[in-house]
Amino acid sequence: MKYFFSIVLVFSFLFSYSQNSFKISGIVKDSISQEVLISSTVYLERLKDSTMVSYSITDQNGYFEIEDFTKDTLLNLNVSYTGMKTYQQTINIKNSPIDIGTVFLNSTTDELDEVTVTANRSPIVFKKDTLEFNASSFKTRDGANLEALLKKLPGLKVDAGGNITVNGKPVQRILVNGKSFFGDDPKIATKNLPKSIIEKIQVVDTKTKQQEFTGEDGDAENKTINITIDEDKNKGIFSRLTLGGGTDGRYAMSGFGNYFKDKTRISVIAGSNNINSPGFSFDEVFDMMGNVRRVTSNSNGSFGINGINFGGNSGITKSDNVGVSYADEWPNNQELESSYFFGSNKTRNETSTRRENILPDRTFFTNSENASTNRSDSHRGTINYSIKPDTLTRISIRPNINISSGDNETSSFSESLNSDGEQINELNTENTSEFDNKTFSNNLSVSRKLKTKGAYASLRFRNTNTNSENNSFFNSIREIFGDNPNTEIQNQNIQNNSHRDEYSITGSYRNLLFDDLFYSLTYEYVSESEKSERNVFDFDENTGEFSSLNEDLSNAFTVRANKHIPKAGVRFDDDTLTVSVSGGLNRTELKTNNLIQDVNFNNDFNVFAYSGYIAYRFKNKSRLSSWFNNSTRIPSVSQLQPVTIQTNPLNITLGNPNLDASVVHNFSLSYRKYDFKTRSGYGFYSYYSYNEDQVVSVTTTDDNLVRTTTYTNLSGGQNANLNFYIDKSLKKSKNQNDRENITAGGNFSFIYNKNLGFSNAQNFRSESYRFSPSIDFRYEIEDLINIEPEFGITHNITTYNLQQSLDEEFTNLNFGMELTTYYYKNVTFGNDITFTKLGNISSDFDSDFLLWNVSLGYTFADEKAIVKFKVYDLLDQNINTQRTTGDDFIQDTNQLILEQYFMFSFTYKFSKFGGKDPSKSRRFN
Known part of the structure; x- marks a missing residue:
């Protein structure tokens, strides 16, 4: 195994050697107050197709530093902050290291703190009580589900049991376009929603509908993730069907279908198996094998939706749902x-x-x-x-x-x-x-x-x-x-x-x-x-x-x-x-x-x-x-x-x-x-x-x-x-x-x-x-x-x-x-x-x-x-x-x-x- 890793590292070095390394730094401030702008998003894009190359966030002193590799010579540097106009500059990385000095951002004419005006979408946007990720900025394998995308996002962690935390705080539920998705269990969404239809991922404090309406503060110790479907993909269908048969009479069948049309969403989910699985979990590698016990998982393998439980480590369960x-x-x-x-x-x-x-x-x-x-x-x-x-x-x-x-x-x-x-x-x-x-x-x-x-x-x-x-x-x-x-x-x-x-x-x-x-x-x-x-x-x-x-x-x-x-x-x-x-x-x-x-x-x-x-x-x-x-x-x-x-x-x-x-x-x-x-x-x-x-x-x-x-x-x-x-x-x-x-x-x-x-x-x-x-x-x-x-x-x-x-x-x-x-x-x-x-x-x-x-x-x-x-x-x-x-x-x-x-x-x-x-x-x- 040690030889395998050595070979992998050597090839990684050879590939990286063929590219251009760069280091870019600077400070971001408000042009009016001259105060530093903490948590501004600084990101680099390719000129050809606007693909994100790398990004960083300014620290408490407004300072940022990006050090990375790319095969390109010219990159677009973007600096964005909520309520400010996005700053953009073309950088020649052959001049690396580059200190661009102080970037001053100007306020937008819209004073609402929920509005961000940008030339291009930032990979991360900080709002007053919301952390927002641009899904297209984080690459995954083709056909990946939401869980694979969440594993790519900074600050989010998905353990082996599928449980999600944001900076140590548990995620209690996942919403789709602001609405519940098959109850409050997050795994239904993370295992079944394809990444290809997702535009944004928003992380907020957990609130009830009444708290959202009245403006009350929510539960700051628990988080809710809201998935925004790409507007171009919000009209259509996606579905998935799995059939499996095995030794000792083991079998598994499951299906999942979704229909979206603007504000309308119809979802159907079904399954039947005798392998202690809920039948809803489409893991990218193992599907719904069931009973996969891991160190970090406190679950006993069971799965609950709206109070109905399926499977578990104890015994052998045949379930139809x-x-x-x-x-x-x-x-x-x-x-x-x-x-x-x-x-x-x-x-x-x-x-x-x-x-x-x-x-x-x-x-x-x-x-x-x-x-x-x-x-x-x-x-x-x-x-x-x-x-x-x-x-x-x-x-x-x-x-x-x-x-x-x-x-x-x-x-x-x-x-x-x-x-x-x-x-x-x-x-x-x-x-x-x-x-x-x-x-x-x-x-x-x-x-x-x-x-x-x-x-x-x-x-x-x-x-x-x-x-x-x-x-x-x-x-x-x-x-x-x-x-x-x-x-x-x-x-x-x-x-x-x-x-x-x-x-x-x-x-x-x-x-x-x-x-x-x-x-x-x-x-x-x-x-x-x-x-x-x-x-x-x-x-x-x-x-x-x-x-x-x-x-x-x-x-x-x-x-x-x-x-x-x-x-x-x-x-x-x-x-x-x-x-x-x-x-x-x-x-x-x-x-x-x-x-x-x-x-x-x-x-x-x-x-x-x-x-x-x-x-x-x-x-x-x-x-x-x-x-x-x-x-x-x-x-x-x-x-x-x-x-x-x-x-x-x-x-x-x-x-x-x-x-x-x-x-x-x-x-x-x-x-x-x-x-x-x-x-x-x-x-x-x-x-x-x-x-x-x-x-x-x-x-x-x-x-x-x-x-x-x-x-x-x-x-x-x-x-x-x-x-x-x-x-x-x-x-x-x-x-x-x-x-x-x-x-x-x-x-x-x-x-x-x-x-x-x-x-x-x-x-x-x-x-x-x-x-x-x-x-x-x-x-x-x-x-x-x-x-x-x-x-x-x-x-x-x-x-x-x-x-x-x-x-x-x-x-x-x-x-x-x-x-x-x-x-x-x-x-x-x-x-x-x-x-x-x-x-x-x-x-x-x-x-x-x-x-x-x-x-x-x-x-x-x-x-x-x-x-x-x-x-x-x-x-x-x-x-x-x-x-x-x-x-x-x-x-x-x-x-x-x-x-x-x-x-x-x-x-x-x-x-x-x-x-x-x-x-x-x-x-x-």
Whole structure:
């Protein structure tokens, strides 16, 4: 391998030697104020075709420097800044190094800060709260998708799981022409939208539609990406169809189609497979292979859209799904976004567990085997309609409906042993159930801007209505061994029915105190009601039916809660500083009535609620920010109800009606900086929470190792997280035929958790510490090779006050590498490799594995068709083993997982925009 890299570097040097190297520097200032213009865009273009050669961004002193290679002698130098006329000059690079001195930019006649007048489009444009990229300035391979383009943009990072961050901040959603695209999951857009139709990519703080309309600030800690479709491509269609078949009956089919016409967009997406894939992910190399686990991905491989989940590492899932999305704009400022999804899943799972349970005076062990088959059909529809009767008023309504039904079959075996290995008890269960759930929700809001800039009044009404039905047949045999052996059999029909209604109305008012300082008043009233019935019928040997009501295990109750939440706050916001503070009262009146056991109780909870946000923006575009708040957690009905739940005869639960509400106090501090000149960034994020009156378990374990759990309030639970990151461009050289790029990143995270509870009347405490350093690299010679290795370790420490001899300390090792080569114009060879080694795992399970996925693709038919040969788990080593530590246990699990298969697939793409087929464009977009 080292010889290969040496050869590549030698050829890179030879290619670059045949070109002209240059170095250009200067300073950019405002011609009127004489102040330096920070974050001006300076870029060089070829005279022949205006292709961008290189670019830079001015620093806090207004200085820029561009050092690069080109085969041209003359280049156009462009300098642009929002609200200024673009400066242009022809440069002869044979005079390099060139210091052009000070460039003075003149203001445009348009004073709107959203308008940029330029001779040519800048690769990057900074606006007040928006970062904008010109898609055509960043080259990708022909046929690339949006994800490949995002990887090219400075400051943006896409990890192996497809998760996007902008200077360390997560991207929550992607919009297309300002509208949602199949819900809020970004991967639908990044994996399916072709780069060839994209004009601009805008990065903004995440805002709701109401915040956009009223001019409120959004969530500065989370980002939204808006994709603007090229005007020439905004009339037409693009589609993609993939069919694949493989060994062991594995198959995959998927399709995606889009129709654009001005403001109208219709999208259809569908898929069917049995390889744990959502069926929507068109990875350029691996398509929808599914279950590709990488170091930087925290996902378990599942995929969710609007609340419907597909796939995952655990078990084997067969999924069928289809979705339709429609967005449009009509006269009189009417907008519509709508979507419908259907999903059908069947998942088979098997789990083996080895668990060591910690008591104050001893330990015991639990071994269990579980198998399940789950089937479900889901329907979800949503409509988002808004109208602006005039320029100051916006009315919106957003109804949603979600229907799911299916059945589950589970069987389990568990045994408990004392520390000497003697069997104390044994449990066998069989359970079959059918469920039917329906939820309808709606959100109606009216917003009115006031005369003062940034002032508004709004009224919002929300409702959620849920009905759930579950009918199960439960059979268990519990055996107790020892001096007093006994056997207990449960053969029951358990019927659970519940109906829940929630209605809320919120009024908000915001106005200006004086320049940049706003005050706000909010009042929210929430009414919640729930009726739940749990009827347990024992099997009657005489009638042969489940006809005997077991009142001890049954319950029927009603719950009604009224919440009053008044708040007041102030917010100061200028170009450099944002300070926002609010406070109010959260009063909850809870009334519960048990209809079977005739148990009634009332609870009132009063908590002072507060929140705040502080952010300071430095001249170098870095940001220091902090937020703090508290959140109230009302105990659940199951925690409050003094009713015994004995679905698992070895683990019995009983509620406590005297519980108080718990309050979690949260604090966060972060700093982020990105230098577009060097394409490098770094920062940190920290978080701390303290739990007051936390609802904790009070567990008693008897001599037969039967656990009975109730609940109480206890303060002192804590969580902390500290994360440092750095991303740096190490670009070495460029040449005429290939561009070489090297980037590196590092991350270090520390997580601390303190958990509390009671075991056999003794207070227990477990504390866990997790240290996770990782590094990643990306080496690329465009159109030739791409290598992305990443390495990380996770060091875990867990301490227990009950049994200090059981303190845990172990290290997990992860290595991943994605290697993609393009040996010939139409041939792509991809390798995705993951090696995992688990520390201190039970000897019953494998502790390490190497997962290697391979893809070989050939593109033909004018690059519209692709045939691929793929291998999942080439070495047949994939496992799903993990160690977890809890409040009073240490547990190892091993689950059924997708194993090796081989597959052929065929993909066909069809696109037509503005009467042109974009596949006939030049090789690079």
